[in-house]
Amino acid sequence: MAMPNDKPPEPLPGARLLFTLDPSYVHLNHGSFGAAPIPTQRAAARLREEQEADPMRFLKPPGIMERLxxxxxxxxxxxxxxxxxxxxxxxxxxxxxxVLGSVPLRSGDEILLTDHAYGAVGIEAARRCAETGATVVEAKVGLEDDDDAVVAAILAATTDRTRVAVIDQISSATAKLFPVRRLAAELHRRGVFVAVDAAHVPGMIDVDVSTLGVDAWFGNLHKWAYAPRGAGLLYVAAAHRASIRPLAASWEYDNGFPASVEFQGTQDFAGWLAAPAGLHTMTALGLDVVRDHNARLARYGQRLITEALGTPAVRAAPELAMRVVRLPPGVATTAEAASALRNRIAEQLRTHVAVTAWRRIGLLRICAQVYNGADDFEGLARALPTLLRAR
Structure with a gap:
């Protein structure tokens, strides 16, 4: 991995031509919805054409289940x-x-999250608690806490009533890498079911789920693995597979996990079946080349924008292609203000980024992908201070 003070990487030849992104915008928010390269788009289109040519043949088991x-x-x-x-x-x-719907909970039990958890995870945890009488407990983890401090903070929030913990592997709003292997071992000693939100992991960093020692792990493929939107993976440890309840019971329900979760008769399976085309594109570019390029470019962009704003630097794991920059004091400290600033940056600077109010600290999140170059971040660094002064 390149050192933090390295110059930005050279653009990957032809990489920008693989994507159909609107060239009138600078796209620095790959982490929100991803972007499928042309080979993935074409693979999905061919599969949808096949499906529409003969829906019965395409969608009926057992054929579709074998393809899945x-x-x-x-x-x-x-x-x-x-x-x-x-x-x-x-x-x-x-x-x-x-996962949360499959873990037995009752009144007095606790679901443990951190204050870095994705908003929809918090909503689902609250809904599950409303159904069961359980309670959500939030561990406070510092933006720049090292692994020891992260583990200590999460364990300090764990009690004998903690039944399940949902831990980020890479947090969405704060782009923080969590020590999930260590956390899983410590939480298991306390009898806690450990689920890992790895939304940003597949494609961005190397991962071997089999070595993490977790009970459940889920990641998106449409963010950093070049898959069509609406493609993800849910891994469940062998001891828990028999108790997994799908969101809806359909015709494969009696066949158990994973078929019971996967099959819905009118699911658009084309996106899932086209997902390997995204991996093929990454492999063709060079998986290590893509990851090194993205991580180095994100690091460069973070440093450049931080220096332009004159705010304290936020340390991040060197392998991450997604990073945050502290905004000046008083800027984007509420959800409404953060949303408004994101929209202003898009409209006035023609640049897509993410902006979050975390603990009433405004954070600008940037992402680097193979279609980006140093000029994308240099332009934002030049223009952003003026836009903020004019608020």
């Missing part, structure tokens, strides 16, 4: 997960709902 099994094996191997314990899902929000 083949796809699942390919995708699960990419993240080091057991294919027999991994289901295709629309996204991590749906996966989290499956």
């Amino acid at each position: 099994r083949h796809t699942r094996r390919h995708l699960a191997r990419f993240v080091g997960a057991d294919p027999d314990g991994t289901a295709l899902v629309p996204n991590v929000t749906a996966a989290c709902a499956v």
